[in-house]
Amino acid sequence: MLVGYMRVSKADGSQSTDLQRDALLIAGVDSEQLYEDHASGRKDDRPQLVACLKGLRAGDTLLVWKLDRLGRDLRHLVNTVHDLTDRGVGLKVLTGEGAAIDTTTASGKLVFGIFAALAEFERALISERTVAGLNAARSRGRSGGRPYKMTAAKVRLAMSVMGQKETHVGQLCKELGITRQTLYRHVSPTGELRPDGAKLLSNKKSQAK
Template identity: 80%
Template sequence: MLVGYMRVSKADGSQSTDLQRDSLLAAGVLPAQLYEEHASGKKDDRPELLACLKGLRTGDTLLVWKLDRLGRDLRHLVNTVHDLTEAGIGLRVLTGQGASIDTTTSSGKLVFGIFAALAEFERELISERTLAGLASARARGRNGGRPYKMTPAKLRLAIASMGKKDTKVGELCRELGITRQTLYRHVSPTGTLRPDGEKLIEKNRNTHR
């Protein structure tokens, strides 16, 4: 069965899903199998996406108009597609930069494999740079701010580290100079952002605009 997911960022009616709907219907998705979301892609709480993913079954294929309709960021996207693949569910992207992605085909799986490799590469770079920065700060007698305070740099390292099975939370907290409570308030055990983490990233982004 083909299932379609549509999303626009604003819920005030100023954006329309008409183009996405037409494309998904033309690709063979039945109207009853369309899920429509009005929410920012950065939000964790996207009820229509959660309902869509929950309703998918082995052998189904999820269709999206563009890749950015589905994922918050590259890491979230890779994790979502990994979960779909593990459940025997395909993904097709109809247009945009990800139009060659169709995990029901060998070539489509290869393309997404490149995306996954880039995400892993990005996480490793963030981890290396942050560790180097923390080591440099310690060598100069600085601890990177007040004890127990989460910073954007520490948060990036926490995100990268928490997604790895061999990460020891106690050692990570000591390396970052934060408590477990602070860590888990910002990042989940799987490395996804929690509300406090989202706020910190957004505040940092606004500061550097």
Template identity: 75%
Template sequence: MLVGYMRVSKSDGTQTLNLQQDALRLAGVDDRAIYDDLASGRADDRPGLQACLKALRPGDTLVVWKLDRLGRNLRHLINTVQDLAAKDVGLRVLTGHGAAVDTTTAPGKLVFAIFAALAEFERELISERTRAGIAAARARGRSGGRKPKMTAAKVRLAQAAMGKPETKVAALCRELEVSRQTLYRHVGPGGELRKDGRAALERSRG
């Protein structure tokens, strides 16, 4: 059975589903088996797509007008089609750059396998660049991650303030722009240094 899915990016009437619907009909998809969404491709909440995927049965073929109608991005598209394959459901793309994709045929499977390989290659490149960036930062004396909220100056101020009985912890936290938990990880109630506080002072000396 052929099942169709179509999507337009705006629901204000500036885009319509007519073109996609006509193409799906010409491909042999029955109107009763067509699902749609009026939402951005990046939107996670696409009830039409979810209903469509739920309705698919082994041996069915999902038909879309273009590849970008189905996936938010390349990785999401690859994952969706792999999920379809696991359910023994095919994918057929009618037009656009993905028009060669028809996973019910051997050539179509090959084309999609190339897409999947490119997606994996892209992930590896991103991971490699990230590792190289961290290594370069460390070589210049910087470590990755977020900048600590508690600087050495803040730790010293907290030490002095926490040792005074009139200090209100909530007001001190607002002044230092840190949470109560962060404050107590660095300085104890009597102003004594704790592990994270000692580490902050060490970083300032380093």
């Protein structure tokens, strides 16, 4: 069975899927087997895409007008097609830069294999640049990673209110600008210090001397 997926980025009516719909119908997709999303291609959790992928069965072929209608992230595309292939589902791109992709044919699989290799190459480059950037930062006396959001003052505040019946943990985390995981790593639900919290307060005292 042929199944079609369409997508436009805006949901305000300024963009239409008519061109995609016509191309998919001409390619043989039944109108009842068309799925349509109005969302960014960088979102992986598009509701109609999720429903479309879930409904595909072995022997089916998913058709898209252009490859970027399925998604704009190369790694997401590669992972999606690998999943379809493992389930015995084909993918065919009708036009655009990915028009040579048709995983139901040997040549189409080869083309997609090149895409997959490019995705792996991209991951390797990003990793290499990240490591190089961190090493450069360390050589200048700076450490990499995201700023540490928990402070000694926040630990003390959390200790004073945790365990009180009126304390809403979610609201507390929002006010402190931290996640629940970070909170519970430093302070217990009853307001007692945990190892990370004790270490933070100890470091603060050492700096003050």
